[in-house]
Each structure stands twice: as structure tokens, then as C-alpha cells.
Amino acid sequence: MQNHFDVVVIGGGPAGLSAALILGRSRRSVLVVDSGEPRNAPAAGAHNYLGREGVAPRELHRIGRQEVVSYGVAVTDGRIVAASATPTDGPDAVAFSVTLDSGRRVTARRLVVASGAVDVLPDVPGLAEQWGRGVVHCPFCHGWEVRDQRIGVLVTSPTGPHHALMFRALSDRVTAFVADPDLVDATARAGFAARGITVRDERVARVESDAGRLTGVRLGSGEVVALDALAASSTAEPRVEHLDGLGLAVEDFVVDGFRFGGTLPVDGTGQTSVRGVYAAGNVTTPMATVIASAAAGTQTGAAVHGDLVRADLAAALAAVPAGQPTR
Ligand SMILES: Cc1cc2nc3c(=O)[nH]c(=O)nc-3n(C[C@H](O)[C@H](O)[C@H](O)COP(=O)(O)OP(=O)(O)OC[C@H]3O[C@@H](n4cnc5c(N)ncnc54)[C@H](O)[C@@H]3O)c2cc1C
Numbered sequence: 001m002q003n004h005f006d007v008v009v010i011g012g013g014p015a016g017l018s019a020a021l022i023l024g025r026s027r028r029s030v031l032v033v034d035s036g037e038p039r040n041a042p043a044a045g046a047h048n049y050l051g052r053e054g055v056a057p058r059e060l061h062r063i064g065r066q067e068v069v070s071y072g073v074a075v076t077d078g079r080i081v082a083a084s085a086t087p088t089d090g091p092d093a094v095a096f097s098v099t100l101d102s103g104r105r106v107t108a109r110r111l112v113v114a115s116g117a118v119d120v121l122p123d124v125p126g127l128a129e130q131w132g133r134g135v136v137h138c139p140f141c142h143g144w145e146v147r148d149q150r151i152g153v154l155v156t157s158p159t160g161p162h163h164a165l166m167f168r169a170l171s172d173r174v175t176a177f178v179a180d181p182d183l184v185d186a187t188a189r190a191g192f193a194a195r196g197i198t199v200r201d202e203r204v205a206r207v208e209s210d211a212g213r214l215t216g217v218r219l220g221s222g223e224v225v226a227l228d229a230l231a232a233s234s235t236a237e238p239r240v241e242h243l244d245g246l247g248l249a250v251e252d253f254v255v256d257g258f259r260f261g262g263t264l265p266v267d268g269t270g271q272t273s274v275r276g277v278y279a280a281g282n283v284t285t286p287m288a289t290v291i292a293s294a295a296a297g298t299q300t301g302a303a304v305h306g307d308l309v310r311a312d313l314a315a316a317l318a319a320v321p322a323g324q325p326t327r
Helices: 014-025 057-069 160-168 186-194 241-246 290-319
Strands: 004-010 030-034 074-077 080-087 094-100 105-113 117-120 151-155 174-178 198-200 204-210 213-219 224-226 229-231 235-238 251-255 258-263 277-279
Touching: 004 014, 004 080, 004 094, 004 290, 014 030, 014 057, 014 105, 014 290, 030 057, 030 105, 057 074, 080 241, 105 290, 151 160, 160 174, 160 186, 160 229, 186 198, 213 229, 277 290
Parallel strands: 004 030, 004 105, 030 074, 105 277, 151 174, 151 229, 174 198, 235 258
Antiparallel strands: 080 094, 094 105, 117 235, 204 213, 213 224, 251 258
């Protein structure tokens, strides 16, 4: 079994597989390790992916795997549980080692972190069971599917009013549930009134379902409001727990002064704060859609190849005997 690669890609979602695809086509030796838990797994289809509109998330992964394997990329099911970097004197400057949950250890010249994000959901009983189906978060991902329906919007952050207006563009039957009146100022209330959004200043105590289908919300008072869909925001945390050994910097992802999760910052090439460790997709940008994550993976894979080309050139030049003409 091969245990040294040019590049190990951590995560085989749209970002990781796109990085692997361009690296495989550049004749790099690549291993993709994927634990098989894509962020959008609960959803029936991934929307706004041109050419594969509505494709089931796991089907997109299956197709992507087939495509990268056809260029010699190795893909394995598993989870990276540890990673470390060792400085070297050579042109690569650093050597990486990763450990899989099977105990297998693999070394690489570069790492691409494409492990995505995990959604931390509002603490409302019954909500998690409907996440990605009756409970939606993104008007672009699921809005068309709930158009013209009775949509509730859980206002839990300062961006909640804007969220409600986004769903109002899809249906004229929108109700905003506001647990904390401080989140909705007079301007936002005037906007709700102008756009015909019903406001309920009450806490949602439970999401109600029947036979797996969302039927409404139960308020703190016990009243049940019938709905077809509920929009709610999550906090998206980057999946980086396996990278502690690399000392990567993780930052808060803040919108309108409210923390919506975290990000692994990268520069324009996908390079993280640790030389030789690149990242792409939701781990760096929680708002990135599937096609944006795939695009970031492609750009990052190209940058990694360019980085390795420079290292290969430095190694070749260093190997030229002293005094030998170089042309
Ligand atoms: C409910 C829901 C529905 C959505 N619907 C849409 C939609 O319709 N259209 C759209 O454009 N976007 C949608 N999104 C956003 C979409 O999920 C992301 O844009 C996309 O998943 C990001 O791709 P990624 O490759 O960065 O991460 P992911 O797709 O999450 O892939 C990351 C992969 O890395 C693996 N992984 C994690 N940790 C490790 C580890 N330690 N070792 C090995 N593997 C690991 C995971 O198992 C996973 O397979 C939706 C999001 C949610 C929550």
C-alpha cells in the first residue's frame, strides 16, 4: 500500500474532490481521505450546481470520486484523526504526516484541508430532526422548493429580519418568530409591515412534525402555528479538530457583529497560516455553496501544483553538479 503522496486531501466533498481532480490531471500522486458526512447530506438535492441541478449530494460525491480515480487519484473511506508537520532542509521545507482512524499513517509534501463545516443548530426540540428538509436555512438552496408555502422564520440573530425578507421574495405567507425583541428594531418592523410579513413576538418551544413531515411550530404559550416550512440559521463551525497538531489559526466568522461560526483563513491561493497546508470550501468560507466550494478546490489544487513545480525545480537545480553548465 502506497503511504507517501505529493498531496493528501482531507475531505472528499465538492472542494476536496475538485482539488484532487486538477492535481490528478497534473500527474501528482494524491490521496483523498473522506469520512462520508457531507454538510448537505440531509437535503434531497443540491441546487444551483450548473449541469447537475438538483443532484443528490451523495450522488455528486460518487460521480466526483469516479472522475478523480480515473486520473490515478487514490480515494479511501476514513477519517484523519491527527496531522503533524516536520521542517526539512530540502526544497519542500516541510514534510507532513497524517493518521487515519484505521491507524494507517501517510506522509505528504502538501496538505489540502477540505473537511467542510458542521452546523450547530438552534436549541429547539424537534428542529434537528427536520434540518435540511422541513427546516431550511438558505433561500438559494431550498427557496424554490418552499415557494408560495406557509414559511416561518426563526429570528435568532441581527440578520434574522433580512432572512425573513429573503423568504418573503419566495412566498407571501411568511411569519417571523421573534424570541428577543432587541433583534428587530423599529426600522425592521416597518419593513415587515410594508412587505406583509406577520410578526409573532413569541418563543418557539418546539417544531412539530407528523409522519416525518413538518407541520408547524408550538409557541411557549402552547399555541400551534401551522406551517409548511421553517427557516432557521445555524452556526457553521469548521471541521478542524483533527488538525490540532498543525497549529492552524482559526478565526470567528462574524456578520453584523454576530458570530455565525468560524473559518480557517487562507490567502488568495488557498494557503493557510501554516506553509504547505492549503484549504478550500466550507472550512474556509461557511457561506460557500457547492459550486463555489468546488471552484475554490480547483483554484487551490492548481496553486498546490504550482508550489510543487517550484519545489521540484529547486530540487533539480540543487542536484546539478557544481560547475556544470545549466544550458
Ligand atoms: C441542509 C443543507 C443544504 C444545502 N443545500 C445546498 C444546495 O442546495 N446548494 C448549494 O450550493 N449548497 C448547499 N448547501 C451548502 C453545501 O453543503 C456546501 O456548500 C458544501 O457541502 C461545501 O463543500 P465542502 O467540500 O467544503 O464540504 P462538504 O461537502 O461538507 O465535504 C466535506 C467532507 O469532508 C469530510 N471530512 C470531515 N472531516 C474529515 C476528516 N477529519 N477526515 C476525513 N474526512 C473528513 C466530510 O465527511 C465530508 O464528506 C447546503 C448546506 C446545508 C447544511
